[in-house]
Amino acid sequence: MMSTLLMILICLGLAYFLAEVFRKIGLPRVVGQIIAGLLLGIGALRTTIFGQNNMDVLTFLANLGIVLLFYYVGLEMNLKAFVKNIRKSALISVFNTTAPLILGFFLMRHFFHLDNIASLVVGIALSVSSQAVSVDILDELKLLKSRLGNIIVSAGAVDDVIELTLITILLSAFHISLSKISVFALLVDIALFLFIILILRALIVPSALKFFDREKSSTARFTGALIILLSIASLAELLQIGSFIGALVAGMVIRQTIFKTKSIPNWEEEDIANSLHIIAFGFLIPLFFVWIGINTDITLISRNIWLILLLTAIATVGTVGGTALAYRAGKGSLKEGWIIGWGMNPKGDVELVIAALALNAAIITSSTFTALVMMSLLTTIISPIVFERLISKHSKKEREKEDKHINMKRKPKKA
Amino acid sequence: MNVLITIALCLFAAFIASEIAYRLKIPVVVGQILIGIAIGLPAVKGLVIADNNGIIQLMSDLGIIFLLFLAGMGVSWNRMVGARKDIFMMSVFGSFVPFTFGFIVMKVLGYDNLLALIVGVCLSITAEGTNARLLMELKKLRTKIGAMMLGAGIIDDVIGLLLFITIASLLGQRIFTADMEYSPLEMIGFFAILFLTFKILPTLIKYEERERGDMREVSLFMTAMLLCLMFAIFGMLITGTMTGSIIAAFAAGVIIQLSLKRKEEENIKKHFEIMALSFIIPFFFIGIGINFDYTSLTINMPIIALITLAAIVGKISGVLLTKPFTHLSWKQLHLIGWGMNSRGAVELVIALMALKTGLITTSIYSAIVVMTLITTLIFPFVLRFLVKRNPRIMS
Numbered sequence: 001m002m003s004t005l006l007m008i009l010i011c012l013g014l015a016y017f018l019a020e021v022f023r024k025i026g027l028p029r030v031v032g033q034i035i036a037g038l039l040l041g042i043g044a045l046r047t048t049i050f051g052q053n054n055m056d057v058l059t060f061l062a063n064l065g066i067v068l069l070f071y072y073v074g075l076e077m078n079l080k081a082f083v084k085n086i087r088k089s090a091l092i093s094v095f096n097t098t099a100p101l102i103l104g105f106f107l108m109r110h111f112f113h114l115d116n117i118a119s120l121v122v123g124i125a126l127s128v129s130s131q132a133v134s135v136d137i138l139d140e141l142k143l144l145k146s147r148l149g150n151i152i153v154s155a156g157a158v159d160d161v162i163e164l165t166l167i168t169i170l171l172s173a174f175h176i177s178l179s180k181i182s183v184f185a186l187l188v189d190i191a192l193f194l195f196i197i198l199i200l201r202a203l204i205v206p207s208a209l210k211f212f213d214r215e216k217s218s219t220a221r222f223t224g225a226l227i228i229l230l231s232i233a234s235l236a237e238l239l240q241i242g243s244f245i246g247a248l249v250a251g252m253v254i255r256q257t258i259f260k261t262k263s264i265p266n267w268e269e270e271d272i273a274n275s276l277h278i279i280a281f282g283f284l285i286p287l288f289f290v291w292i293g294i295n296t297d298i299t300l301i302s303r304n305i306w307l308i309l310l311l312t313a314i315a316t317v318g319t320v321g322g323t324a325l326a327y328r329a330g331k332g333s334l335k336e337g338w339i340i341g342w343g344m345n346p347k348g349d350v351e352l353v354i355a356a357l358a359l360n361a362a363i364i365t366s367s368t369f370t371a372l373v374m375m376s377l378l379t380t381i382i383s384p385i386v387f388e389r390l391i392s393k394h395s396k397k398e399r400e401k402e403d404k405h406i407n408m409k410r411k412p413k414k415a
Numbered sequence: 416m417n418v419l420i421t422i423a424l425c426l427f428a429a430f431i432a433s434e435i436a437y438r439l440k441i442p443v444v445v446g447q448i449l450i451g452i453a454i455g456l457p458a459v460k461g462l463v464i465a466d467n468n469g470i471i472q473l474m475s476d477l478g479i480i481f482l483l484f485l486a487g488m489g490v491s492w493n494r495m496v497g498a499r500k501d502i503f504m505m506s507v508f509g510s511f512v513p514f515t516f517g518f519i520v521m522k523v524l525g526y527d528n529l530l531a532l533i534v535g536v537c538l539s540i541t542a543e544g545t546n547a548r549l550l551m552e553l554k555k556l557r558t559k560i561g562a563m564m565l566g567a568g569i570i571d572d573v574i575g576l577l578l579f580i581t582i583a584s585l586l587g588q589r590i591f592t593a594d595m596e597y598s599p600l601e602m603i604g605f606f607a608i609l610f611l612t613f614k615i616l617p618t619l620i621k622y623e624e625r626e627r628g629d630m631r632e633v634s635l636f637m638t639a640m641l642l643c644l645m646f647a648i649f650g651m652l653i654t655g656t657m658t659g660s661i662i663a664a665f666a667a668g669v670i671i672q673l674s675l676k677r678k679e680e681e682n683i684k685k686h687f688e689i690m691a692l693s694f695i696i697p698f699f700f701i702g703i704g705i706n707f708d709y710t711s712l713t714i715n716m717p718i719i720a721l722i723t724l725a726a727i728v729g730k731i732s733g734v735l736l737t738k739p740f741t742h743l744s745w746k747q748l749h750l751i752g753w754g755m756n757s758r759g760a761v762e763l764v765i766a767l768m769a770l771k772t773g774l775i776t777t778s779i780y781s782a783i784v785v786m787t788l789i790t791t792l793i794f795p796f797v798l799r800f801l802v803k804r805n806p807r808i809m810s
Contacts, residue, residue, distance in 0.1 A: 230423035
C-alpha cells in the first residue's frame with residue numbers, strides 16, 4: 001500500500017490531466033475525471049494504490065466533496081428565477097423530468113424486476129440533468145442572451161428545484177428503508193430539523209455572518225461559511241436526515257440571509273459561492289468523480305452493454321423528446337424544441353451522487369451502478385457535441401434570416 | 416463517530432479557541448494548540464476523535480505541508496539570498512550550541528553518552544510551522560528578519576534531518592523501508608523535477624490563464640495544489656520523513672515565487688490560501704495538541720525544568736554568538752533566537768524512537784515532549800511583545 005498523500009496526488013494529478021485533455025476537445029471535465037477513476041480502478045493498479053486504508057480516506061474525501069457540492073447547489077439555487085420562470089418553463093421542466101423518470105421506473109420495475117426503491121433510484125438518476133455544459137457552450141458562442149439560450153437557462157433554473165425536491169424525497173426514502181425508522185419518526189426529525197433551522201436563520205445566522213466579517217478578510221468569511229455548513233450538516237446527520245440535505249439547506253439559508261439582510265455589506269453570495277466553487281471543484285469533487293470511476297467495475301460493462309445503451313436511450317429520448325413535445329405544446333416549433341432538448345440533456349454530478357449513495361446502501365447492485373455511471377458518461381459526452389452542432393447551425397440560419405430581413409427593409413429605402 | 420461531525424467539532428473548537436485568544440490578545444496559534452491539547456485529553460479524545468485519528472492525522476500532515484508552501488511563496492527570496500551568510504551561521508550555531516548544552520547537562524546528571532547525545536539532538540532542531548503561521552498572522556513574512564528566521568529554520572531542518580538519520584542508524588533502526596532506499600538517482604530525479612518545474616510552470620500558467628470563466632481559477636488552484644503535493648511527496652520519498660516533505664513544500668513555494676510574475680503568483684495563490692488557512696491549517700495546530708501523548712507522561716519537574724532551560728538558553732545564546740559574523744543588532748538576534756526556539760517536529764519522532772528502543776527513560780521522554788510544547792508556546796508571546804515595543808525591529 002502506498003502513502004496516503006501519494007494516493008491523493010495520483011488521483012488528483014490524473015484527474016487534472018485527463019480533464020484538461022477532454023476540455024481541449026470540447027468535452028466537460030467530468031468526463032476526464034471519471035475516466036481517470038476508471039483507469040485507476042483497473043485490477044492491479046487498484047490494489048497497489050488503494051489498500052483498505054487509502055480507500056477509506058478517498059471515500060471520506062469524496063463524501064466531503066458531495067457535501068460541498070450540495071452546499072454550492074444550495075448557494076446557487078435561485079428561487080427568484082424559479083418564481084419568475086415557472087410559468088414560462090414549467091411545462092418543459094415537468095415534461096423533461098417526468099418522462100425519463102416514468103419510462104425508467106417502469107422499465108426497471110417490469111422488465112428487469114428491480115424492487116420499487118431501486119427502480120425509483122434508476123428513474124430519478126435518468127431524469128436529473130445539469131445544464132452547466134450547455135450554458136458554457138452558449139456562452140462560448142455568445143448565444144446566452146439569445147431566445148433559445150434564455151429558454152434553456154430559465155428552464156434549467158426551474159429544473160433544478162424540481163430535481164432537488166425529487167432527490168430530497170429519495171434520500172428520505174433511503175433512510176426509511178435503511179435505518180428502519182418509521183415514516184412518522186422521520187417526519188418528526190425533519191420537522192425538528194426545520195424548526196431548528198428556522199430559529200438559526202432568524203436569530204443566529206445573520207449575526208454570525210456579521211461576526212465573521214469583523215476582520216474584513218475573505219479567509220475569515222470563508223471560515224464562517226464553512227463553520228455554518230459543518231454545523232448544519234452535523235445537525236442533519238445527528239437527526240438522521242443526512243449531511244447532504246443538511247448541506248443543501250445550509251447553502252439556501254446563507255443565500256437567503258445575505259439577500260434579506262442588507263446590513264452585511266461585505267458578504268456577497270457570489271464571492272462565497274465563487275471561492276467554494278473553486279475549492280470544491282479543484283480538490284474534493286474531482287476526487288468524488290475519481291471515486292465513482294474506481295468503484296465502477298469495467299468488467300461488468302460488456303455484460304451489461306444492452307442495459308447501458310437502453311438507459312442512455314431512455315434518458316436521452318425522455319429528456320429530449322419530453323422537452324420537444326412540451327415546447328410544441330407551448331406553441332413553439334418542434335425543431336427548436338429538439339435543440340432545447342439536447343441542451344437540457346447533459347448530466348454529470350447529482351445523478352452520480354444518487355447512484356453512489358444507493359450503491360453504498362446496497363440498494364442497487366454493482367452492475368446497475370456501473371450501468372448508471374456509463375449512462376451518465378455517455379449522455380454527457382454525446383449531448384454537448386450534438387447540442388453545439390445544432391445550435392450553431394440554427395443560429396447561423398437565424399442570422400441569415402435576419403440579414404435577409406434587414407436587406408429587404410433597406411431596399412425600399414434605397415429606392 | 417461520523418467523520419464529518421469530528422471534523423466539524425475540531426474546526427469549531429479551533430475557531431472558538433482563536434476567538435478567545437483574539438479577545439485575550441494572545442496569539443491565535445497558541446489558542447489552537449491549547450485547544451488541541453484539551454481535545455487530546457483521553458476522555459475527550461475518545462468522544463470527539465474516536466476512531467477517526469487517521470483522518471485527523473492526514474489533515475494535520477496536509478496542514479503543515481500547505482503552511483510551508485504558503486510560507487515559501489510569501490517569504491522574500493531576495494532577502495533570504497542576500498542574508499545567506501548570516502542565515503548559515505545562525506543555523507549552525509543555533510543547532511550546535513543547544514546540542515552541546517543538552518549533552519553537557521545530561522552528562523552532569525550522570526547519564527550515559529548515547530542518552531546525552533539523543534537529548535542534545537532533540538534540543539538542537541527547530542520546528543518551522545508555528546513560526547510561519549505567526550509571521551503570516553502578523554504580516555511580517557516579507558520582512559528581512561522574517562526571511563532570516565524562516566531561512567535559518569529551513570537549514571536547521573536540513574541539519575536536523577541529517578542528525579535524525581545519524582541517530583537512527585546509531586539506534587540500529589532502518590528508517591528507510593525497502594522501496595524508499597535512499598539513492599543518488601532519486602536526488603538527481605528530484606533536481607531534474609525542480610528544474611523542469613521552474614522551466615515549464617510559466618508556460619502552463621499562461622495556458623491556464625487563457626481559459627474562460629471560473630474554470631480558469633479552478634485550473635490555477637489545482638496547479639498550486641498538485642505542485643505542492645508533488646514536491647511534498649518527493650521530499651518524503653527521498654528522506655523517508657515528514658521533515659523532508661516540509662522542506663520540499665517550502666521549495667515548491669519558492670519556485671512559484673521565482674518563476675512567475677507577481678500577478679500570476681497572486682492568482683494562483685488566492686484561493687489556495689483561503690482554503691488552506693480556513694480549512695486545513697487549523698488541523699495542524701490542533702494535531703500538535705492531539706498527538707500529545709498523556710499516557711506515557713510522568714512528571715519529573717526538575718528534569719523538565721532543566722531540559723527546557725537548556726533548550727531555550729542554548730538556542731538563544733547560540734544565535735547571539737553569531738553577532739561578530741552579522742550586521743544585526745543584539746535585539747534582532749535575540750528575536751531570531753526566540754524564533755528558532757520553537758520545536759516539535761523531528762525531535763518528537765527521535766524521542767519516541769529512543770523511548771521505544773529503551774534508550775531514554777519515560778521521565779526524559781516526557782521532559783522532551785513538555786519542552787517542545789513550552790518552547791513552541793513561548794515564542795508567539797515574545798514575538799508579539801518585541802514587535803509591539805519596537806515596531807521596526809523586523810526590517
